[in-house]
Amino acid sequence: GAVVSQHPSWVICKSGTSVKIECRSLDFQATTMFWYRQFPKQSLMLMATSNEGSKATYEQGVEKDKFLINHASLTLSTLTVTSAHPEDSSFYICSASVGRGGNEQFFGPGTRLTVL
Amino acid sequence: LAKTTQPISMDSYEGQEVNITCSHNNIATNDYITWYQQFPSQGPRFIIQGYKTKVTNEVASLFIPADRKSSTLSLPRVSLSDTAVYYCLVPWGGSQGNLIFGKGTKLSVKP
Numbered sequence: 001g002a003v004v005s006q007h008p009s010w011v012i013c014k015s016g017t018s019v020k021i022e023c024r025s026l027d028f029q030a031t032t033m034f035w036y037r038q039f040p041k042q043s044l045m046l047m048a049t050s051n052e053g054s055k056a057t058y059e060q061g062v063e064k065d066k067f068l069i070n071h072a073s074l075t076l077s078t079l080t081v082t083s084a085h086p087e088d089s090s091f092y093i094c095s096a097s098v099g100r101g102g103n104e105q106f107f108g109p110g111t112r113l114t115v116l
Numbered sequence: 117l118a119k120t121t122q123p124i125s126m127d128s129y130e131g132q133e134v135n136i137t138c139s140h141n142n143i144a145t146n147d148y149i150t151w152y153q154q155f156p157s158q159g160p161r162f163i164i165q166g167y168k169t170k171v172t173n174e175v176a177s178l179f180i181p182a183d184r185k186s187s188t189l190s191l192p193r194v195s196l197s198d199t200a201v202y203y204c205l206v207p208w209g210g211s212q213g214n215l216i217f218g219k220g221t222k223l224s225v226k227p
Contacts, residue, residue, distance in 0.1 A: 107152075
């Protein structure tokens with residue numbers, strides 16, 4: 001149980017285009033979903049936290065107008081990278097919290113974004 | 117800012133027991149300690165979570181002393197496939213859901 005999927009698993013786009021990444025909790029309802037970014041050989045960096053039906057909370061330094069997060073339901077959150085540039089190329093990972101007991105999060109497999 | 121400190125890297129050989137210790141001096145009363153494993157180009161995978169004393173599951177054990185300022189992940193009889201980065205995490209900012217990843221420990225298992 002507690003499976004999180006992401007789509008697409010990888011995407012290549014031209015500079016200036018927008019890319020949407022989907023994150024789904026397949027077998028549970030997630031009260032909270034998180035978006036992380038990971039550059040090569042670095043750790044995960046939390047970008048934003050989103051709760052279903054409310055606006056996402058962005059971490060300091062993350063542009064909310066560039067990284068649009070929509071959490072439309074308890075099983076789906078989307079991250080849209082608007083007007084992507086090469087420096088946005090990274091590994092984007094989402095996670096979902098089941099919210100029971102402690103702080104257990106289940107992570108998706110990640111999406112590799114390459115902006116040309 | 118990560119609230120945990122763990123060794124940057126560790127080396128081991130197949131069949132050995134590996135213990136990775138993490139310090140979290142500022143852990144709050146309600147905080148759980150969670151460990152994740154990450155392979156290259158994959159999302160982190162939950163290994164184990166605990167609050168105090170000892171927790172054991174089918175893949176690892178987690179030892180937490182009484183003061184809870186540190187924890188030790190124990191991997192019994194590691195194999196080559198256990199080569200990965202291991203992250204120790206405690207919540208941040210008062211919310212159990214906020215996890216700030218530190219650099220993790222890169223475990224290399226050799227034949």
